[in-house]
Amino acid sequence: MKRSGFDSQLKMLNNICLTERESSESYQKVLSKVNKVKKRKNIGDILGRPITGIATMLVLVVAGLFLNDLVNFSINQPGDQTPSLADEDNSIVEEKRNACMDSNVELSASSILVYFECQGFEEPSPPSKAVLREVKSGEKVESRIEYAVKQLIRGPSKEEIKEGFISIFNEETADSLHSIELQDSGHLIVDFVDFSKIIPNGSTSASSFAMMETLNKTVSQFAEVETIEYRFDGSCSGFFGWIERICTTYEADDYRDLEENTKKFLLEKSEVLFNQLMAKQWEEFANNINIERGLVYSPYSNVGDSDDLHFSKEEVRRFAEDQKLYSWSWDQSEAEFKATPNDFVENLLKKRYNYTYKYDEITYNDSKAGTMINTIHDIYPNAIYVEYLDEPDRESLEWGYYQAIRFVYEEIDNEWYLVAIVRGAHNP
Template structure:
């Protein structure tokens, strides 16, 4: 059968509408024969044309060689040859190379890591702090250090949170840059704050103009982490701020999409109350404890009362199990008048159930300063921790948010005086952003 007749029959067969059962082996056989015939046809066509094609290629190559030989002298005439693209690139690189060598380094040569020696500034009633990175010279992680910005409100209505964000967005000063301070923020981002909203729950919304085109590298993981750390640390200085959310032009999706978080989220301010801030509190309470301790032993009750909250008052616990029914409760006014108070209070007792009853002044002289002819020196001071005592220390159960400072006198455990050990624990609670003396907890040998 001729190929044309076969194709004509196959086309007619293919136009027939078949059911699944009718599409049988006969159809598959015809299809196989058709493909085989078509393949053989292509093979014949290839061999029919390959020899003339090879002859044509050979003729073209010979003609091209002769033409190149004839035209070569004119191509190489001096002054007529143009530089290639590669030569132009090389020439441009050679021209620009001196400029690159003389180009000013983007990082000033006189930058040091002097910022490493700086201590964190502390916010005051007339200042806020902003956090910048302190770039190190040894490629170690850059710490964040608080830098002070003084408030100059000139009597106008003023929002310290807005002021702090604005100061942060301006970036470090030239002098701070020379000391090694750095930030993703700079003069180009200085005016990008649209506004803030502090809700009654403590949720703070910070809305920026979209500055993603100003600092496009801010979306990288390292840069975005540094940016958020700087923002969150700066805002965490405000106790009224509990959670923080950021937006671009009113859209949290736009901001978090830029830094590749993927969804709107918020940050907990307490997570950014830094160790430095904790150290500042520690320093403050150690200092207050020393002042109160000295006033107490000197029986300067008016000065002691100065550190007591006017509503909270003061709790005295004879032993570590503060919260027991034996605790004494005094108002601020009570303590202020101790210098003339002749009332007898039960300050302690011993294993024979003999009570130590005394006036406030006698309590200091005969229980705090000395006992059983043993004079106390209180030469060990610890912060918010104590391993001393035979009773369970319940300070943090009764005052869960409190911090205490312990003054301890511990005689030699191998001496007869060991049972005279005594601790005075000055317990503080933060009320309205101020740390108040709320309890005096005595620790002593099991009575």
């Protein structure tokens, strides 16, 4: 067959685009019509016309082969293969698990935010992420707050659950709101019907923390709210008694721009730590280390490897007098940079040969450059790090002196501690 003829038939087949089921049904229709013809015709008449009978049989055979090829052609097109059920399911689960982790929403005049927990992070406390709910523009603030709380206690939608959102609230708690009262002072009272029996595990520390976090973040989005109080059937002690706390009033500012507040705090903390490190003020520096976790030092970005150094809080505190030689870096020729802690700062962090480091670029929880895979968030999934970077011009010979110091923090018992220092470098 000529190429042009083949292309013409291929185009025709692509335009047909029958599914396997459709092809099967079409084939059955062909057979059905043939059977009707058979019934109408006399067998003897057909046998009396051997050429016509043979032609009929050939038509049936060709039609069958054509439809069979059509089905196989449709199924086996490159790039159109349907993944196996197991593979498809796994990819879907992975996508759904991570969907809420990457979700970001922007507030508008016709929307409010509702906060739910997001799966995909390690326990005990998955972070809360916002979803949008549409409202009528121009609604009174009290009505908007009431709508936001009602949406929260209804729980995430089925689609949001598929994306990884979870909540202590569900359809059974959807009608549990008694009233919303926003006083002139900015004090907000949220009064619920007692739903403690509907959520038997809500009084556990993890569940109650998550519940209060999502409640407070949801109502704190409204600028008119200054303080927040929750009640069961008019009783503050009734609500908080259920979660084994005393009647508490929350400050809305504590839940506004929480991430921005954390960022500001850790950037300021890192500046202090950086200056203490450069000045070798080890006692002050050690005050930022958790006594149980200690401090990890990684010579390169792949923290968690066998060349990491591990120090206790007390060991760091005594670094000024420590004369032990530690391996702070190495290169592909297996040459190591061994030095005391003080010499490590002077001859590796502050300068290298004739190059003096400035560290004039600072980034938050991200790395601008690197020559090795950064594994900080693999080893410390709940960590936040601040990077101090000195990156010479890539076109210059000095780019080989590229170096970063990353201060890695984790929140432990509501305090941010330094858990690791991860160095990034081109050369040791």
